[in-house]
Amino acid sequence: MSRRRVIALASSGTVWLVLLGVWWLLSALNTDPGTLWPSPPRVLSTLWDGRSAYWENAEATIREALAGFLGGVALALAVGLVSERFRSVSGALQRLAVAVYSLPLIALAPILVLWTGTGFTTKALIAGLACFFPVLINLTQALRTTDRNALELMRVSGASRWQSFWRLELPAALPSLFAAFTVAAPAAIVGALLAEWVGAERGLGIELLFSMQNYDIAQLDGTLIVISALSLLSWTFFTLLGRRLFPWHPSLRSIVVVEA
Amino acid sequence: MAISVPSRSLTLPRPRRRHVRSTLPGVIAVILLLVLWIVVKYGGHVSDQALPKPLDVVHDGWSSRSALLDAARHTLVGALGGFLLGNVLAVAAAVLIASSRLAARLLVPLALTASTLPIVAIAPFLTLLLGNGTTTIVVVAAIIIFFPTMVNGVLGLRSVPPDALELMQMAGASWFDVLLRVRLPTALPFIFSGLQVGSATCILGAMVAEWVTTGTGLGYLILQAGVQFEVPLMWAGVILASVLALIVFAITGWIARRVIRGAPGDAVAGR
Numbered sequence: 001m002s003r004r005r006v007i008a009l010a011s012s013g014t015v016w017l018v019l020l021g022v023w024w025l026l027s028a029l030n031t032d033p034g035t036l037w038p039s040p041p042r043v044l045s046t047l048w049d050g051r052s053a054y055w056e057n058a059e060a061t062i063r064e065a066l067a068g069f070l071g072g073v074a075l076a077l078a079v080g081l082v083s084e085r086f087r088s089v090s091g092a093l094q095r096l097a098v099a100v101y102s103l104p105l106i107a108l109a110p111i112l113v114l115w116t117g118t119g120f121t122t123k124a125l126i127a128g129l130a131c132f133f134p135v136l137i138n139l140t141q142a143l144r145t146t147d148r149n150a151l152e153l154m155r156v157s158g159a160s161r162w163q164s165f166w167r168l169e170l171p172a173a174l175p176s177l178f179a180a181f182t183v184a185a186p187a188a189i190v191g192a193l194l195a196e197w198v199g200a201e202r203g204l205g206i207e208l209l210f211s212m213q214n215y216d217i218a219q220l221d222g223t224l225i226v227i228s229a230l231s232l233l234s235w236t237f238f239t240l241l242g243r244r245l246f247p248w249h250p251s252l253r254s255i256v257v258v259e260a
Numbered sequence: 261m262a263i264s265v266p267s268r269s270l271t272l273p274r275p276r277r278r279h280v281r282s283t284l285p286g287v288i289a290v291i292l293l294l295v296l297w298i299v300v301k302y303g304g305h306v307s308d309q310a311l312p313k314p315l316d317v318v319h320d321g322w323s324s325r326s327a328l329l330d331a332a333r334h335t336l337v338g339a340l341g342g343f344l345l346g347n348v349l350a351v352a353a354a355v356l357i358a359s360s361r362l363a364a365r366l367l368v369p370l371a372l373t374a375s376t377l378p379i380v381a382i383a384p385f386l387t388l389l390l391g392n393g394t395t396t397i398v399v400v401a402a403i404i405i406f407f408p409t410m411v412n413g414v415l416g417l418r419s420v421p422p423d424a425l426e427l428m429q430m431a432g433a434s435w436f437d438v439l440l441r442v443r444l445p446t447a448l449p450f451i452f453s454g455l456q457v458g459s460a461t462c463i464l465g466a467m468v469a470e471w472v473t474t475g476t477g478l479g480y481l482i483l484q485a486g487v488q489f490e491v492p493l494m495w496a497g498v499i500l501a502s503v504l505a506l507i508v509f510a511i512t513g514w515i516a517r518r519v520i521r522g523a524p525g526d527a528v529a530g531r
Binding site: 008010012014015016019036049092093095096098099100101102103104105106107108109110111113114115182186189190193194197198205208209211212215217220221224227228231232235 | 284285286289290309310335365366369370373376377378379380382384385387389453456459460461463464466468471472478479482483485486487489494495497498501502503506509
């Protein structure tokens, strides 16, 4: 491990420790029963005591988010790849996708609830919608910005449209696709959480809402910790996988590295 | 890109055609959706609860127009307040990070981690902390826009050509002059490329926060209409929210295109 990396880790670790210290200090200053700042150990013990309930809720949310992620990504790949075959459509499609992405898709949740009930399907659909657009936008963008010279070279050497797609355009788009996954995976979790707010029996989203309404701050904090951990985990997974698969790609240089 | 600028100003019809080309797919999509709605509704004999008649939506929307507009106003105030607050803080943070190595080491990892967390999930906590008012809505919307603007801002502030900095230094410019005349102008295109998508997420954030917090605004109206099975009103709310988001999207896009002028990078996907 290089010296620079040690410094980076130490400094970000310090920041997190300071934040933890501030939280602890706040909880020490506000000890009345209705406090908004239960101490870290109390939240941890709440987490531990309620671990089976947390796990049950987390499992429901994970399943919704995962189903949505897989479905949304598959659909985005299909739409992106098909539209790529028709060049004139793909430009229009991309502009359209960016515009539709700006719509508050979560507002569709009540409509979907009327169509498919408050069950698993609605949640997976909303999670899928939340990750469909980032993947589609990044994919069409990447496919459209394939290196012109390389494309020319493929054509000159007699490659068919299909060959140049499989051998050049798709591999060149993969890093952007993985970058999109790092956005889409946490988005799927958010989609599942919000869908649960409209109505659900289990899930971290509904637990969040219940603990707010019951003014159970320790449970609320515990739920937030679980949600954040899941979100970070999904992001880290695709970031590390992307770094491992395409270490050469500029999109993976973080702004920390640029600075140092 | 630099070459296309003079030609564009010489041949007048060109921007207009571009304009048509960029709005045409949207118009076609809206018409297709409307046709699809009518075909499914009358061809498939779908119940009014699953899919209301388009005219019912117009009718109910018009008769509750004051409620709809009031809700839209609440949402817009929250979203716009958050947009302004979040962007001002984000640019300030970006300046701090770009000008101090220590600040970069401390704040960037924190910001990167925080930006992957589901921000809307902290709305319940913020509600308890800040109360059931507009403040909570504004803060949620501000947090949502903060991270994309900050990251793009840092990238932009750092991408100033060294020659320009050297020139300013030789001319005896102060740190503030350099910031105002070189660094910020360079950073603006970067910031705006993220703002186009970000501005719409402010509306989303405000709507979602309203679900759990104030009980006002479009988000709550849609949810409430759905719960009470006032289906046409719910659809009117969804359509109004979509139109608002598209207007905000179009306005920021228009400004962004004027600011960017061929700078690299289109709107990047990211919430």
